[in-house]
Amino acid sequence: MPNAENAPAQTQVDQAIDWLVKLRFDTPSPRTERQFQQWLASHPQNPQAWQRVSSLSDELAGLPKALSRRTLDASQRQHSSRRDHLKLLALLAVGGSLGWAARAPLGLPQLLADSSTAAGERRQLQGSDGSRIQLNTASAIDLHYSSQQRLLELIRGEVSLDANANDSRPFRIDTRVGTLGTLDGQLLLRENDNGLLVAVRRGEVTLFPASPSARLVQAGETLQVQANGSSQAVSLRSDPWGWTDGVLSVQQMPLGEFAAELARYRPGLLRCADEVANLKVSGTYQLADTGQILQLLTRSLPVRVEYRTRYWVSIDAA
Structure with missing residues (x-):
């Protein structure tokens, strides 16, 4: 468990949430990607804040996207500050359906769970x-x-x-x-x-x-x-028990689904381009090294893996 004394300051957490909102609800442009990379490098605590806050991504995906977007748009129509916008998201995280995922990134005690x-x-x-x-x-x-x-x-x-x-x-x-x-x-x-x-x-x-x-x-x-x-x-394209043995085992799983599954085991964002999302993946992969899994994909499929940063990775057509 991270030492609280070395945890990111609330300023870094707020900024990381801001970036999460941009990346979750908007299609990032090359300029946005450059700005995000610049932000990561601008403060030594920013990468840690991003790693912790990015765990909210799965929980945000569980919210109705249109509702979440309308909520944020509403705050903008009322000319509220960005800080208020982030406070609203934090309140949704703590008091609403985001539950556990938001507690640690927002600086709340991690011992709330056994x-x-x-x-x-x-x-x-x-x-x-x-x-x-x-x-x-x-x-x-x-x-x-x-x-x-x-x-x-x-x-x-x-x-x-x-x-x-x-x-x-x-x-x-x-x-x-x-x-x-x-x-x-x-x-x-x-x-x-x-x-x-x-x-x-x-x-x-x-x-x-x-x-x-x-x-x-x-x-x-x-x-x-x-x-x-x-x-x-239900019938699954993956072995639901595989992770208990430290593996991700799949049969004819579309690459887009595979990337979403693999993303659960990595901090940050892992994106899969639409033009390769339907390629099929089969095999058993060791979860101890997700980077190696990504490299194995490039050997078996016509794809390339691009690391914009350690926490921002995309799978594109080769």
Whole structure:
């Protein structure tokens, strides 16, 4: 965890949020890219501020883009200052749907979650009951054990749980979409734009156990659970469990989707040009070195990788 004394000042954080808004909602011009690079180099804390704030990108993508854009446009129509604009975004982050992702970049305590990971980081834990837990990139959880139950709260991101079947207490998992329950399940949960991905490898898992619409999820099933609670089986172009072994394993995945998946494990922005977005990617890639993954793409596909900065990378046609 970064030392608070070496953390970026609020000025750098505000500027980084400003750049995130520009890059998220506007199509950056060459001039904008040059200005962004100049800003990164203009202060020693700017790259760190950008790395921390760029984790907001996935969360902003979860907001309705038109609504977010209208909100920002409204503040401009009222002639509010840029500083007020940033305060508005910060308030949305802390009080609205951005949740956990905004806490650290905006200078709030990172200990609000029992366990968390940064972009590109994965972590293995063991609960006091002997259950094994893994956090994927940019994730956060809380754990609460009592004499009646075991509880894992997914605050953000993705987690795998291998519940200890020798403990008779039910294991409850709370998410933004709803609650799951198990006694001996090995399962994986991932928040995404559509709600929650649920994959079960072993045992039985009950979706919405206290609801009349409770559903039993068997070993081998993978479900997409919508925000409204509906669910359906899905087939994926990637192995959802791959990251637990430190790999990204895909079959015939469009390069645009692959880049979006790989971007989860890197700080900053990773863009894929539209003209190569439909090229297909297959293989198993080691997540420990995302730079090497990008280089491997250039050997198997007619693409080139351009590093504008360490935190701004694009995949273009060769």
